[in-house]
Amino acid sequence: MEPPFWKRHDARIRIAAFTATIGVVAGLLIAGAPFDDQAPAPAPVHSTAPELVSTTLTDRDPKAAPNAQAVYQALAGLENAARGGAAGGTVLGQHVEVHNERLNPEYGDQPGLKQPGYYYRKTEELTGRLAGFVEADLGPGYEEPGWAAGDPRSYSTGKWPTCRPGWQYTDDVVDLLQGVWSGLPRPADGSYYTGGTEHNCDGSTTTLPENGGGPAGIVGMSFHEPYPGSKLKSFSEVQCSGSPAAHDPGWFDRVIDWRDDTPEYQALLGDLSYLADHLAYLADHGVPVLLRPYHEMNATSCANGFWWADQPPAKFKALWQIMYNYLVGTRGLHNLIFVWSPSAWDGTKGGDPAAYYPGSQYVDMVGVDDYSTTPRTSGRSAWTSQWYDGLASYRKPRMLAESFYVPVNQAQNDTLSRTPWVVWSVWGQAITADNATEPSRRNSQDDLTASFRAPLAITGGGRAQGSTFDWRKLHRQ
Numbered sequence: 001m002e003p004p005f006w007k008r009h010d011a012r013i014r015i016a017a018f019t020a021t022i023g024v025v026a027g028l029l030i031a032g033a034p035f036d037d038q039a040p041a042p043a044p045v046h047s048t049a050p051e052l053v054s055t056t057l058t059d060r061d062p063k064a065a066p067n068a069q070a071v072y073q074a075l076a077g078l079e080n081a082a083r084g085g086a087a088g089g090t091v092l093g094q095h096v097e098v099h100n101e102r103l104n105p106e107y108g109d110q111p112g113l114k115q116p117g118y119y120y121r122k123t124e125e126l127t128g129r130l131a132g133f134v135e136a137d138l139g140p141g142y143e144e145p146g147w148a149a150g151d152p153r154s155y156s157t158g159k160w161p162t163c164r165p166g167w168q169y170t171d172d173v174v175d176l177l178q179g180v181w182s183g184l185p186r187p188a189d190g191s192y193y194t195g196g197t198e199h200n201c202d203g204s205t206t207t208l209p210e211n212g213g214g215p216a217g218i219v220g221m222s223f224h225e226p227y228p229g230s231k232l233k234s235f236s237e238v239q240c241s242g243s244p245a246a247h248d249p250g251w252f253d254r255v256i257d258w259r260d261d262t263p264e265y266q267a268l269l270g271d272l273s274y275l276a277d278h279l280a281y282l283a284d285h286g287v288p289v290l291l292r293p294y295h296e297m298n299a300t301s302c303a304n305g306f307w308w309a310d311q312p313p314a315k316f317k318a319l320w321q322i323m324y325n326y327l328v329g330t331r332g333l334h335n336l337i338f339v340w341s342p343s344a345w346d347g348t349k350g351g352d353p354a355a356y357y358p359g360s361q362y363v364d365m366v367g368v369d370d371y372s373t374t375p376r377t378s379g380r381s382a383w384t385s386q387w388y389d390g391l392a393s394y395r396k397p398r399m400l401a402e403s404f405y406v407p408v409n410q411a412q413n414d415t416l417s418r419t420p421w422v423v424w425s426v427w428g429q430a431i432t433a434d435n436a437t438e439p440s441r442r443n444s445q446d447d448l449t450a451s452f453r454a455p456l457a458i459t460g461g462g463r464a465q466g467s468t469f470d471w472r473k474l475h476r477q
Contacts, residue, residue: 092459122431134460137173184209297353365399
């Protein structure tokens with residue numbers, strides 16, 4: 001019997017590696033070096049952009065936390081390996097929709113409510129491997145009247161209403177991200193959740209997935225922020241069509257009007273303070289975060305975008321700078337790696353994003369949210385290549401920030417060598433085939449296995465979880 005396609009492909013590119021020895025970048029991956037006894041030699045790839053990226057996060061933030069510097073250096077090293085002609089590897093990631101797992105009984109491949117981190121656990125169940133990157137979101141809320149929190153904690157007590165059932169998931173978000181970075185279960189370290197089952201003040205329980213008990217990957221956060229001043233926090237208020245931007249041409253101007261300190265601007269700062277409080281907790285516990293705010297800003301119209309999308313580029317950049325100055329300047333958060341992530345600019349949902357780029361002084365990585373095509377409808381060499389090549393000129397590490405598809409599949413089995421994104425992140429429940437709601441039937445079991453066991457895939461956990469990457473080497477404080 002002929003072996004499945006992913007095993008045939010695996011044999012052909014067994015020379016793949018997680019490090020590259022390409023002259024000046026030979027030492028850049030030391031922070032993220034793999035276990036020495038498991039590292040094959042580098043796989044040659046076509047170099048589309050020979051200009052190397054900076055490997056120093058302090059170029060943007062002189063006060064960048066050591067752990068954030070280590071994560072960025074490792075990702076920049078992977079980028080430079082690719083630019084120098086060798087695929088160093090791609091961190092396989094997953095956006096975990098914790099709010100849907102906890103609150104939406106129709107979400108996923110099984111009916112009923114689920115424990116947070118259900119889909120983080122699911123990849124291991126299906127492939128024997130954990131995601132090496134996990135992203136979650138504090139928004140958008142579930143029709144709740146204003147920001148709130150779960151259990152009373154140091155970063156929420158006295159600032160936000162607590163013991164609100166609809167907001168317990170925000171505690172789970174920070175606990176899951178802390179657990180991916182530090183390990184689950186782990187010894188008591190001053191953080192709120194270190195393993196086991198936690199009984200919450202709203203009557204619910206939380207049991208997060210175990211991942212080997214040690215550093216298991218890197219983490220990120222997006223922010224589906226309902227429009228500033230919204231009475232309810234829900235996804236409909238994140239969409240442009242559900243915001244004042246849809247009918248009030250002057251509203252966005254008031255949101256970014258820091259000079260006149262408008263009520264809309266103050267509402268924006270209130271939203272950012274909620275985000276900052278949670279990020280500060282992670283900073284206090286040494287967790288660096290790939291922060292991906294205000295994504296898909298290049299929507300072609302208000303009808304298919306978020307409230308910050310389809311604005312004049314100068315106004316969007318003003319919003320980004322307000323966000324950046326508040327988080328880094330006012331709140332002093334130096335654990336952040338900022339990711340700018342437009343929609344795929346195919347002309348259908350997204351237009352050319354270049355004018356929306358905030359500037360290198362505000363951005364560390366560039367990415368794309370690609371829902372434009374599928375691996376089966378794209379040409380053999382076309383899938384994601386247009387976006388990968390199009391982002392090269394920004395000279396930043398490149399990330400496939402959102403996709404319904406895993407990178408290696410029957411139709412496209414050399415994606416990781418042809419377009420070696422430093423991170424490839426799959427959205428939520430898309431990893432399972434038989435879901436009650438969309439997305440469904442995007443990836444087969446063979447696709448998942450091929451991707452998470454590909455020689456160029458960097459996965460999470462430790463040796464027991466099949467990882468060939470020593471995540472402990474990114475911990476410097």
